[in-house]
Amino acid sequence: MFALVIVWLISSGRFVPGAGDVRDVYHAAGDALWNGRAVYTYAYPPYFYSPPCTVILAALSRLPVTVEWVLINALNVAALRYVAGSWRRVGYMLWIIPIAWELMLGNINLLIAAAIIAAVRDGKTAIPAALTFAKFSPVLAVDPRKWRQFAMWIALGLAITLPWLYLWPEWIGQLSRAWNDPIGWLIPVPFAARLPVALALVATRTRLGRVGGAVLAIPAFYYLSLVTLIAPLSVSLDLLAEWRARRRVGVVESATSAVPGRV
Numbered sequence: 126m127f128a129l130v131i132v133w134l135i136s137s138g139r140f141v142p143g144a145g146d147v148r149d150v151y152h153a154a155g156d157a158l159w160n161g162r163a164v165y166t167y168a169y170p171p172y173f174y175s176p177p178c179t180v181i182l183a184a185l186s187r188l189p190v191t192v193e194w195v196l197i198n199a200l201n202v203a204a205l206r207y208v209a210g211s212w213r214r215v216g217y218m219l220w221i222i223p224i225a226w227e228l229m230l231g232n233i234n235l236l237i238a239a240a241i242i243a244a245v246r247d248g249k250t251a252i253p254a255a256l257t258f259a260k261f262s263p264v265l266a267v268d269p270r271k272w273r274q275f276a277m278w279i280a281l282g283l284a285i286t287l288p289w290l291y292l293w294p295e296w297i298g299q300l301s302r303a304w305n306d307p308i309g310w311l312i313p314v315p316f317a318a319r320l321p322v323a324l325a326l327v328a329t330r331t332r333l334g335r336v337g338g339a340v341l342a343i344p345a346f347y348y349l350s351l352v353t354l355i356a357p358l359s360v361s362l363d364l365l366a367e368w369r370a371r372r373r374v375g376v377v378e379s380a381t382s383a384v385p386g387r388v
Contacts, residue, residue: 146231147197147230148190150172151231152190156183158179158183158186159186164292164295175296176286176296177286178259179292180285180289198231201228205218208239210362214359214362218355223349224355233259233260237259237260238355238356240253240266241353242360244268244339245335250278251278253267254278260345262342264339265339265342266338311345312350314346316346319342320341332363333357337357
């Protein structure tokens with residue numbers, strides 16, 4: 126159904142693939158670096174991702190905006206399928222309006238959710254490290270026992286920025302401006318208030334705590350960032366499925382032990 130709506134919007138001219146964050150933020154930032162212009166300006170919409178992301182976006186900016194939008198949305202669909210755990214769950218989640226908008230705009234909140242889940246569900250470090258350069262919080266979901274692997278990927282991300290070291294102080298200045306003068310449709314709960322709660326959740330060392338803490342610790346939590354709540358939702362569904370499986374096993378074992386002659 127969602128795919129048919131997208132096709133209708135495009136064919137009717139009501140939506141141009143690439144319009145939104147892909148064209149106005151990602152492509153614009155990458156193109157600015159490629160052509161030697163200032164990347165971290167505060168013109169709307171401002172760009173906040175760290176230099177490793179900027180270098181990657183500069184390479185992608187050589188593609189037409191429409192192709193870039195298709196590539197990012199292909200990653201978004203793959204991320205949604207991974208977070209959901211099944212295509213049936215994907216179908217249910219597509220009824221969540223912010224997810225539909227996420228796919229339309231080509232934002233990366235679904236990738237953030239997938240990075241957090243990858244760290245918790247499968248112990249991955251590469252994907253969480255890559256998305257940590259975008260929105261910081263995936264680092265909190267990484268298994269502390271895998272800090273060496275995670276640090277290796279972070280070091281690789283830092284290394285690709287060596288020809289553009291000037292970007293780092295510019296990026297820090299951009300974050301300072303955002304701290305003093307927030308911009309955009311932000312959830313009215315400041316990062317300073319969310320971070321202690323996030324760290325307390327991560328300290329529980331439970332899967333749900335690590336995922337929930339990582340979601341809460343996204344620095345700039347826009348209304349579209351609510352999409353990342355599918356990560357704790359997915360883990361909750363995983364835990365429910367595991368509980369039901371244990372319950373079924375317990376019922377079978379109880380029934381077996383109740384059969385005469387069985388011990």
